[in-house]
Amino acid sequence: MGEKDEKLILDIQDLNVIYKTDIETVSAVNGISLKIEKGKTLGLVGETGAGKTTTALSILRLLPQATGRILSGKICFDGEDLLTKSEDEMRAVRGNLISMVFQDPMSSLNPVYTVGQQIGEAIKLHNHDLSHEEVEGRIDEMLQLVGIMPSRKAEYPHQFSGGMKQRVVIAMALCCEPELLIADEPTTALDVTIQAQVLAMIRELRERLGTSMLMITHDLGIVAQICDEVSVMYAGKIVESGTVEDLFRGEKHHPYTVGLFNSIPNISSRATRLKPIPGLMPDPTNLPVGCEFAPRCEHCMEICKKEKPQVYSEGTHKFYCHLFDSENLKTGGSENESK
């Protein structure tokens, strides 16, 4: 393990997060484990409510204080457990070593400060010894990096379009050259052509700066184009993980992943009907006893309703599904024949 840790920038082990109110307890993240190697990009895929953003917020310890609670688990960043750090120590991490790009650029910028001031704030906060000129120089450099004319730094967010605002947010996130960038659906609010521009920029910056990345998205297209590794999340659990080749070229998949792929209208071949996953995600206040996906799964077996599945792996490709149990593989496992 010791030598492996050298390569890992982020190592999440058995993380459990709940949101607790007087009325109910929401199990948002239920024992997930993630690993990101230095310089690599991990895609975290799933639908609304799967716990993707909660995972990201847990890494930065930004969960809502009143309700969010990390029950157990470890989040090791560069070998150090972030969960044992004090608030002051975390402040030195946020924005400096790990930074985050949020989904909606319109609401993550302060409307009453110029974009230059907002980028400068992050730089000054983490580099006290820089002179005013040096900070200004760095702001210009950052804006150029994301493709905005430095002359526009005195403008306010409302003077920028959505795509430009997202570039500003990315400039803010990268200005301290973080080792890990968490991008939470960075292009969901943007148009396709602007999305293509932002994705190309992210790809280029990643190569130039060698930043590791956690890319949270629901778009399998973005995963295919940007990520090295993928984890598919469902109801607070990872159901399948592997390299992009495993996910897009592999033959075996978790039934949920299959359902996700069948739900996307395919641009290159026209199917007459989509095959959506029936039903809805389970209520996170009242999760099923067995496999979380069992109520919607077309291959559901008796054991699925009773026991949580173990991990089954084939090289880098991991599944959390009873179908891959060696006994079930022989009997009920052949997916094509069962229905």
Added chain:
Amino acid sequence: MKANENNIPARTPLIETRDLKKYFKVNGGRMLHAVDSINLKLYSGETLGVVGESGCGKSTLGRTLLKLIEPTGGQILYDGQDITKLNTRKMRPLRKEMQIIFQDPYSCIDPRKSVVDTISEYMQIHKVFPNHQQTMNRAVELMDLVGLARRYANSYPHELDGGRRQRIGIARALSLNPRFIVCDEPVSALDVSIQAQILNLLMDLQDELDLAYMFVTHDLSVVKHISNHIMVMYLGTCVELAESEELFRNPLHPYTKALLAAIPEPNLDSRDKEFQIIRGEVSSPIDPKPGCRFAARCEHCMPQCTQENPKFTETSPGHYTACFLVNGNNPGGQTSDTDGETGGR
């Protein structure tokens, strides 16, 4: 406007626009050209997909067709009848036949009305049934039709998720037996698996009830899936119109090509290919200069492009484009006034 070659008399399009314009007044007496010179035809049982980036006027077009906002110029024909000049009272009987499904299922439903009340509201306004019981029965039937379990009849919107709320919106739109529905990004607020359920529902309903849809969206893969014809809009103008398959197989306008190339595909084959990027962003639709509106971002921009408007011309049967690159010099008189025929049959 002539009969087709195989002796089938030309059907009357359910919706037709001629040179439809909608300008909004903005500060300083300037005009925002939201919809400019749109010609389209839509037949019963067919779907016209309208794609474009935010701000290209696609939603405004949908609303103008329904006369939810008054057009500035041009004509809207519904089943052959010119409805452009009709006043509110005369529009009312037609409203039953033309409905809209909105984008955001969270804001288009009254939070204080239960599901059946929301669905039956339009029927009560139009006094479709003589008594309350019949209206309620019909509302429950509609819930069955769109796949909402009856136990939700007395629930309130906040108890339901986005997919179910969108089903309420669909049931409400169907309550008056419309013939034409504008679907204004009905699935963009939903998750992929729910999106697929709603798309299937809309397609089934179309087969069953012979509806005509105008499907407004920014998602090209969705539009390809559901549409017979696709219209690509850019800054209020229509740049390309063709049959769905044809448009994807053979896009002609540089903007359509760029739009198609910008989609990240969910497979690894195109991974190493560079994103084909169109530079810059949509320019302002306020008092646009003459010339092609895409010229500023177009890599093939020629001097001509910034001087005169490209005409919307039929390049091959059923495939229309507005681009000098495709249509050559476009000598006057080559195009007829009834551009934009979508009925290929």
